[in-house]
Each structure stands twice: as structure tokens, then as C-alpha cells.
Amino acid sequence: DAGVTQSPTHLIKTRGQQVxxxxxxxxxxxxxxxxxxxxxxxxxxxxxxxxxEERQRGNFPDRFSGHQFPNYSxxxxxxxxxxxxxxxxxxxxxxxxAGGDEQFFGPGTRLTVL
Amino acid sequence: AQSVTQPDIHITVSEGASLxxxxxxxxxxxxxxxxYVQSPGQGLQLLLKYFxxxxxxxxxxxxxxxxxxxxxxxNLRKPSVHWxxxxxxxxxxxxxxxxxDMRFGAGTRLTVKx
Numbered sequence: 001d002a003g004v005t006q007s008p009t010h011l012i013k014t015r016g017q018q019v020x021x022x023x024x025x026x027x028x029x030x031x032x033x034x035x036x037x038x039x040x041x042x043x044x045x046x047x048x049x050x051x052x053e054e055r056q057r058g059n060f061p062d063r064f065s066g067h068q069f070p071n072y073s074x075x076x077x078x079x080x081x082x083x084x085x086x087x088x089x090x091x092x093x094x095x096x097x098a099g100g101d102e103q104f105f106g107p108g109t110r111l112t113v114l
Numbered sequence: 115a116q117s118v119t120q121p122d123i124h125i126t127v128s129e130g131a132s133l134x135x136x137x138x139x140x141x142x143x144x145x146x147x148x149x150y151v152q153s154p155g156q157g158l159q160l161l162l163k164y165f166x167x168x169x170x171x172x173x174x175x176x177x178x179x180x181x182x183x184x185x186x187x188x189n190l191r192k193p194s195v196h197w198x199x200x201x202x203x204x205x206x207x208x209x210x211x212x213x214x215d216m217r218f219g220a221g222t223r224l225t226v227k228x
Binding site: 033108 | 118148150155156157158159160163204206215216217218219220221
């Protein structure tokens with residue numbers, strides 16, 4: 001059973017560019033959450049998707065947007081990249097009907113903005 | 115909004131010694147509490163979780179944690195640390211029906227001396 005997978009593993013972009021990160025949830029999961037983890041910090045919640053809709057959003061600007069597909073996979077898009085967007089981006093999946101059940105995390109995508 | 119404080123940024127223990135990592139949370143209702151471990155360059159792995167019931171919860175790798183409502187704490191313990199336990203440890207509090215806004219502490223880095 002494959003866990004949460006993310007692609008790419010690493011990415012280097014320059015300021016002002018746009019980036020798309022991808023996530024496939026654990027088999028059987030229908031909810032995907034995205035987190036940003038800056039160096040030396042804990043993960044910060046960006047947003048959560050369920051039934052192809054954004055259900056909850058953290059304190060991130062509109063430059064951060066996402067999408068969920070019918071197969072439950074998800075994309076995170078970041079426009080007009082800033083140096084401060086350099087971080088590890090983590091995707092986590094869960095099963096909504098499980099209520100407050102745990103989230104399973106992927107290995108992350110390391111984004112470097114130059 | 116909920117929040118988590120991990121007072122210790124870095125802890126060093128000798129292999130075979132006991133370990134306690136501190137976590138204090140702030141949340142108005144009954145919290146969902148989690149401990150995750152992150153090895154360098156990796157995603158997060160769930161060690162244990164508390165939703166309700168017995169306040170002493172057992173996790174993987176010999177870890178346990180005790181929920182103390184009166185102290186708003188959820189400290190992680192292990193009776194005998196192994197060199198492979200060296201990693202970053204994150205405490206998190208979930209909120210909402212599906213933990214759709216999970217807040218993480220800043221983490222505690224554990225170093226294990228031989």
C-alpha cells in the first residue's frame with residue numbers, strides 16, 4: 001500500500017516565477033492538507049481540500065492556491081515566488097469520515113527560491 | 115485559535131537514559147493531540163495520538179505520552195533512548211471536525227550521545 005507521495009522531490013525557482021507541487025494521497029484517503037515548513041520551524045497549515053473544494057485555509061496569501069482532482073490527488077500552486085517561500089512543502093492525507101483521525105504525511109518537496 | 119509550545123529547542127541525552135519532551139497546548143475545547151517525529155530530509159511520522167479516554171497513550175518505538183488537562187500538557191516520554199531516536203520531534207494540536215487546522219509546535223531536536 002503506497003503512502004502519500006509527492007513530486008518533485010526538489011525544485012529550484014527564481015523570484016517572480018510560479019511553481020506547482022503535486023501530491024497523491026494514501027490509498028483510501030479523500031482529504032488532502034498542505035503545510036509549509038520553513039527551516040528550523042514546525043509545519044504551518046496552508047489549506048485543506050475535500051471533495052475538490054478548499055475547506056479550510058491558514059494564514060497564507062492568495063498567491064498560494066490549490067486544486068483537488070476527482071482521484072483525490074492535489075496540487076499546490078504558488079505564484080509570484082518570493083525568497084521567503086523557500087521551504088519544505090508537506091502534503092498530508094486523511095479520511096474525512098474518520099473525523100479527527102491522524103494525517104499521514106508525505107516526504108515533502110524542497111523548494112528553493114533564488 | 116489553538117496553539118502549541120515546545121519549550122525545549124534542543125535536548126541531549128545519553129543512550130539508554132530516559133527522555134521527556136515537553137509540550138503545552140492552548141485550546142478551548144477538548145483537543146486532539148499528536149506527537150510526530152521527523153528525521154533529516156524526511157516527512158513526519160506519527161508516534162502517538164490522543165483523542166479521548168485513557169490519558170496515558172502508548173505509541174510506536176516505545177514512546178508514550180500523558181495528557182494532563184489541568185496543566186494543558188502532553189509530554190512525550192521514553193524510558194530508554196536509542197541512538198536511532200535522534201531526530202526532530204513535533205507536538206501538534208488539531209481542531210475542527212477533521213483536524214482541518216492542525217497547529218504544530220516549533221519542534222525539539224533530540225541528540226543522543228553514545
